[in-house]
Amino acid sequence: MFDINIIRKDFPILNREVNGKPLVYLDNAATSQKPQIVIDSIVDYYSTYNANIHRGVHTLSQEATDVFEIARKKVQKHFNIKESKEVILTSGTTHSINIVANGYAEILQKGDEVIVSAMEHHSNIVPWQMLCERTGAVLKVIPMNSEGELILSEYEKLLSEKTKLVFVNHVSNALGTINPIEIIIEKAHEVNAAVLVDGAQACSHIKVDVQKIDVDYYVTSAHKMCGPTGVGMLYGKKELLNELQPYQGGGEMIKEVTFEKTTYADLPHKFEAGTPNISGGIAFGVAIDYLNEIGFDEIANYENELIAYATQQLLEIEGLKIYGTSQYKTSVISFNIEGIHPYDIGTIVDKLGIAVRTGHHCAQPIMEFYKIPGTVRASFSFYNTKEEVDVLVNAVKKAKMMLQ
Numbered sequence: 001m002f003d004i005n006i007i008r009k010d011f012p013i014l015n016r017e018v019n020g021k022p023l024v025y026l027d028n029a030a031t032s033q034k035p036q037i038v039i040d041s042i043v044d045y046y047s048t049y050n051a052n053i054h055r056g057v058h059t060l061s062q063e064a065t066d067v068f069e070i071a072r073k074k075v076q077k078h079f080n081i082k083e084s085k086e087v088i089l090t091s092g093t094t095h096s097i098n099i100v101a102n103g104y105a106e107i108l109q110k111g112d113e114v115i116v117s118a119m120e121h122h123s124n125i126v127p128w129q130m131l132c133e134r135t136g137a138v139l140k141v142i143p144m145n146s147e148g149e150l151i152l153s154e155y156e157k158l159l160s161e162k163t164k165l166v167f168v169n170h171v172s173n174a175l176g177t178i179n180p181i182e183i184i185i186e187k188a189h190e191v192n193a194a195v196l197v198d199g200a201q202a203c204s205h206i207k208v209d210v211q212k213i214d215v216d217y218y219v220t221s222a223h224k225m226c227g228p229t230g231v232g233m234l235y236g237k238k239e240l241l242n243e244l245q246p247y248q249g250g251g252e253m254i255k256e257v258t259f260e261k262t263t264y265a266d267l268p269h270k271f272e273a274g275t276p277n278i279s280g281g282i283a284f285g286v287a288i289d290y291l292n293e294i295g296f297d298e299i300a301n302y303e304n305e306l307i308a309y310a311t312q313q314l315l316e317i318e319g320l321k322i323y324g325t326s327q328y329k330t331s332v333i334s335f336n337i338e339g340i341h342p343y344d345i346g347t348i349v350d351k352l353g354i355a356v357r358t359g360h361h362c363a364q365p366i367m368e369f370y371k372i373p374g375t376v377r378a379s380f381s382f383y384n385t386k387e388e389v390d391v392l393v394n395a396v397k398k399a400k401m402m403l404q
């Protein structure tokens with residue numbers, strides 16, 4: 001049973017006030033709030049079994065190693081990953097993408113082509129541009145339409161035997177569009193190109209089965225999924241990850257080191273140089289359990305109701321325009337009011353206790369497409385309420401009155 005009142009009690013931060021008003025947290029696409037059980041798991045690690053992992057024979061080290069590896073298995077199970085060695089625990093989506101992009105520096109040849117979409121976060125653009133500069137590969141872009149949907153017929157025209165990689169987000173952080181990644185993957189595989197899907201905005205709303213969608217690399221951040229910052233996942237098919245050079249050298253990623261030559265450890269350790277974010281990895285596993293206990297179908301149903309209500313209420317405000325109007329959307333509403341800068345709306349609603357993000361959302365090409373400086377982005381989670389939508393709508397109306 002999805003009971004919003006019980007769920008809200010799990011999140012201590014939701015009790016606080018901001019500027020003398022109850023906090024209305026609508027910046028979930030930037031980072032989610034954390035339930036007490038996730039916070040407790042971090043405190044528990046540091047209070048009772050803090051030690052470095054994979055290194056010591058002593059009891060604390062073994063306890064910490066066991067719990068960290070259990071967390072890896074939770075990630076594996078959640079995403080239906082075939083083998084736990086295919087789960088690389090990274091510092092987050094950005095780190096995961098850079099590992100793969102760096103690995104392809106040794107594989108791509110001058111004149112090879114890679115394809116990105118027009119609605120990517122900078123994290124899924126810049127590392128590939130750097131790769132193209134290093135290798136002489138050519139970056140092509142899948143265009144989008146004014147609803148904020150990728151134009152698949154144009155994508156198909158870009159694909160050829162020269163295409164080596166396609167990288168696309170599962171859900172756009174600035175528009176909320178859910179991209180048809182199954183079709184994108186299938187078409188890329190027809191020309192033997194590998195696909196990396198950036199799941200940073202998808203994994204708190206959608207339960208992803210990497211084997212079912214047959215994706216080659218899937219990346220995400222724990223902090224978008226009620227977990228802590230500084231930890232995330234790189235999933236890659238074993239045979240592909242084995243072909244990539246490690247991104248960083250250091251402790252724990254080696255088999256043998258001499259001054260003449262170093263051989264690398266097997267997966268996943270080859271890509272996990274140095275002491276990892278141990279408490280973060282453990283808490284990531286706890287967050288995954290927490291979300292599954294609530295249930296992804298329940299989360300999606302509830303959030304869909306919330307987004308439909310918020311969209312309808314906001315559209316009643318004259319001059320308000322929503323960017324990202326696909327019918328396939330998660331709970332993000334990006335909007336502007338004619339003649340008002342998004343930053344000014346964000347500042348006024350903050351005075352009323354409401355957290356939204358304003359600006360380009362690290363997705364400047366989208367803003368360039370719509371010819372706008374940025375948007376106000378309200379992003380909802382399963383712990384938000386219809387009453388909070390009303391607070392937002394009233395605050396936006398007030399801001400409009402003050403600014404126009």
Ligand code: C6P
Nearest residue numbers: 029030092093094121123173200221362
């Ligand atoms: N988007 C937002 O407010 P990191 O910072 O590595 O955890 O995630 C980067 C990232 C990559 N891809 C997508 C689709 C994202 O949305 C993000 C993070 C936040 O939209 C912070 S910029």
